Amino acid sequence: MPRYLFREGVDISADGNDIIITTPYATRSDPSRQTLRLKEVKVPIKKLLKELSQAGVESHQYLAVPEGTERKTTDSEPEIQLKTLYKNGLLIHEIDGCNGIAMRLLPINPGLKQQAYPEAQKEFKLSIFASIEPCLDGLDITTPLSPTTLRLQDHRLYPLIQKLVSPCTTESIRAFLPEDLCIQYRNIISLLLSSGAVGICNANNNAEIDQDAINAGWNRQDLSFHERTRGHFVDRHKEELLPRAIDRKSAPAKHQRIILSTVSLPKPSINNQNSNFYQIIQTRQTIRAYNSEPVTAKGLGSLLWYSMHTREEITCDPTLPRSYEGLLRPVASAGGLHSIELYLCIKQCIGISPGFYHYDSFDHTLGKMSDLNKPCQSMLEMAVNTTCRAPQAASVSPSQGQQPDVLIVMATRYERNANLHSETGLAYALILKDAGSIYQQLYLVATALGLAPCGLSFGSSELFEQVSGISGKVECSVGEFMIGNPK
Numbered sequence: 215m216p217r218y219l220f221r222e223g224v225d226i227s228a229d230g231n232d233i234i235i236t237t238p239y240a241t242r243s244d245p246s247r248q249t250l251r252l253k254e255v256k257v258p259i260k261k262l263l264k265e266l267s268q269a270g271v272e273s274h275q276y277l278a279v280p281e282g283t284e285r286k287t288t289d290s291e292p293e294i295q296l297k298t299l300y301k302n303g304l305l306i307h308e309i310d311g312c313n314g315i316a317m318r319l320l321p322i323n324p325g326l327k328q329q330a331y332p333e334a335q336k337e338f339k340l341s342i343f344a345s346i347e348p349c350l351d352g353l354d355i356t357t358p359l360s361p362t363t364l365r366l367q368d369h370r371l372y373p374l375i376q377k378l379v380s381p382c383t384t385e386s387i388r389a390f391l392p393e394d395l396c397i398q399y400r401n402i403i404s405l406l407l408s409s410g411a412v413g414i415c416n417a418n419n420n421a422e423i424d425q426d427a428i429n430a431g432w433n434r435q436d437l438s439f440h441e442r443t444r445g446h447f448v449d450r451h452k453e454e455l456l457p458r459a460i461d462r463k464s465a466p467a468k469h470q471r472i473i474l475s476t477v478s479l480p481k482p483s484i485n486n487q488n489s490n491f492y493q494i495i496q497t498r499q500t501i502r503a504y505n506s507e508p509v510t511a512k513g514l515g516s517l518l519w520y521s522m523h524t525r526e527e528i529t530c531d532p533t534l535p536r537s538y539e540g541l542l543r544p545v546a547s548a549g550g551l552h553s554i555e556l557y558l559c560i561k562q563c564i565g566i567s568p569g570f571y572h573y574d575s576f577d578h579t580l581g582k583m584s585d586l587n588k589p590c591q592s593m594l595e596m597a598v599n600t601t602c603r604a605p606q607a608a609s610v611s612p613s614q615g616q617q618p619d620v621l622i623v624m625a626t627r628y629e630r631n632a633n634l635h636s637e638t639g640l641a642y643a644l645i646l647k648d649a650g651s652i653y654q655q656l657y658l659v660a661t662a663l664g665l666a667p668c669g670l671s672f673g674s675s676e677l678f679e680q681v682s683g684i685s686g687k688v689e690c691s692v693g694e695f696m697i698g699n700p701k
Contacts, residue, residue, distance in 0.1 A: 219270030223451025238451035312394040316368040323361035323447040329407035331400040337381040337415040358441035360410020443643040464538035473581035479515030501666035504698030511565030545655040553630035559621040589680040618696035666700040
């Protein structure tokens with residue numbers, strides 16, 4: 215029989231005749247846990263709350279109403295309060311079998327909708343956005359389309375998920391259930407539908423719950439990433455249970471690398487720059503065709519100086535335990551972390567020999583890490599292959615299959631962001647936003663300098679790891695940018 219009980223992290227307290235329910239969750243804008251106040255609570259509600267805090271209540275005790283029966287209800291009646299608590303994501307919904315708990319619905323956030331068993335003949339199917347992860351109690355099934363986790367704790371139900379990859383009728387589901395659970399098929403199907411991991415098939419042979427996301431072109435990885443990093447609610451109770459690092463210092467802003475030789479870059483004088491800012495914005499464009507004259511060390515130095523040089527080292531949040539080293543650069547970065555470094559694969563540049571370099575934004579120098587070896591050549595060739603070679607509109611510069619004079623690779627030290635954002639899930643999202651800021655900065659500065667800029671949409675982390683000799687878990691590439699002299 216289905217049963218309801220409070221999820222972990224729900225706290226109950228009394229304030230006179232009122233009951234205050236403190237939820238496990240807060241919001242991004244307010245870190246305090248949200249509360250529900252039940253006013254002038256009567257004995258039946260107090261009894262319900264006590265049972266939910268202990269062994270739970272069976273659903274038929276409050277929610278079962280004989281068909282055709284009309285009854286007047288008030289907000290103080292237990293069944294109404296039970297539905298309110300369920301909707302607010304405060305109740306676990308579980309079904310027992312002969313082996314104990316067979317399956318549970320664990321709310322993540324408010325907004326859970328209880329789906330009744332459909333009386334009409336329907337087919338059911340697993341959401342294409344569902345993800346399955348093992349846990350100590352069984353298998354957890356989640357989908358970014360629903361604020362809950364479906365946990366299968368009875369291993370006899372595992373094959374059911376594989377079966378639901380294809381449309382299933384009620385009869386086929388019943389035939390697949392163990393004997394002790396077969397009699398609860400209506401409750402099981404209702405729970406599956408309420409989880410959002412399973413939906414009713416539509417005319418397109420998709421789960422109805424998936425159709426809007428399918429029409430919009432979402433894939434599971436992008437939708438999960440979006441929901442995880444842009445969700446409004448935060449589970450404070452879960453965060454409080456996470457293991458805390460003891461005396462772990464934040465990653466320093468400056469990181470040592472193996473440098474073979476150093477090239478000093480000239481520092482530009484801002485007085486020599488006469489470009490109009492608004493004209494630069496208006497004329498900014500991607501240029502994919504280059505002339506035969508390579509870029510110069512002066513031009514490359516100016517590009518790097520106005521895009522990424524470190525103006526100042528600062529201490530961020532100095533009065534908080536999370537105090538960390540921050541940087542001020544011409545480009546924006548969330549929290550002043552600036553975890554992205556620039557590496558340059560130089561094919562040709564007047565004043566600088568070919569090779570693979572790291573840009574030291576503190577000293578405004580290039581540190582040579584290797585010659586222009588085979589992996590470097592592969593990076594340059596990939597840059598050509600990922601630019602658009604097809605005919606373009608007159609306002610868009612087509613590619614002529616040319617390798618750039620310089621390929622700039624953006625690589626991030628993930629640890630810098632993870633130390634600050636590991637609990638929010640925002641670390642990688644913020645890194646990509648920082649990369650976007652750098653793309654635009656490079657475009658604007660290159661336009662002002664009369665260079666040919668071209669941002670790339672794809673690159674190879676494996677090639678970067680081969681060229682740099684740095685583990686991809688320490689630094690990983692997240693963007694590429696081509697530079698040359700316009701044709």
